[in-house]
Amino acid sequence: MKTIKTAAVALVAGLALGIVATPGFAAEFEIKMLNKGEKGVMVFEPDFVRAQPGDTINFVSVDPGHNAETIKGMVPEGAETFRSKVSKDFSVTLTEEGIYGVKCTPHYGMGMVALVVVGEPGNADAAAKVKHPGKAKKHFAELFEALPEKLAAN
Numbered sequence: 001m002k003t004i005k006t007a008a009v010a011l012v013a014g015l016a017l018g019i020v021a022t023p024g025f026a027a028e029f030e031i032k033m034l035n036k037g038e039k040g041v042m043v044f045e046p047d048f049v050r051a052q053p054g055d056t057i058n059f060v061s062v063d064p065g066h067n068a069e070t071i072k073g074m075v076p077e078g079a080e081t082f083r084s085k086v087s088k089d090f091s092v093t094l095t096e097e098g099i100y101g102v103k104c105t106p107h108y109g110m111g112m113v114a115l116v117v118v119g120e121p122g123n124a125d126a127a128a129k130v131k132h133p134g135k136a137k138k139h140f141a142e143l144f145e146a147l148p149e150k151l152a153a154n
Contacts, residue, residue: 033066042107044114074101111135
């Protein structure tokens with residue numbers, strides 16, 4: 001009888017630990033790389049994503065000629081940078097909290113940029129200070145201006 005009780009306690013403890021140790025389900029987000037979208041030409045759609053550590057961002061090459069690449073100075077400390085091949089779908093799982101600035105390398109100056117916020121945007125001040133060419137400067141200014149409202153909504 002004592003052996004059955006011990007086994008039952010061990011089983012319940014093991015199940016409890018298994019439930020506690022099981023990570024939550026990660027989300028997946030899709031960002032389309034487009035020649036033309038709701039906000040104009042050469043765009044990521046959506047151009048803002050709020051994610052959590054461990055979530056995956058899928059960049060979908062709807063139109064040819066685009067890629068997704070992190071921008072120097074707009075990546076959280078300790079995070080890995082990424083650069084996809086042109087005209088290819090690309091997925092990345094982001095594990096470090098902060099702001100990730102993303103550009104389409106061929107169309108960066110045309111304003112083809114996106115902002116991905118993972119968890120808390122601890123590097124927001126540094127990311128907002130990065131200089132950008134052409135229309136990317138204006139597009140990021142708009143994204144950062146709307147950031148408090150977007151964070152509050154999520």
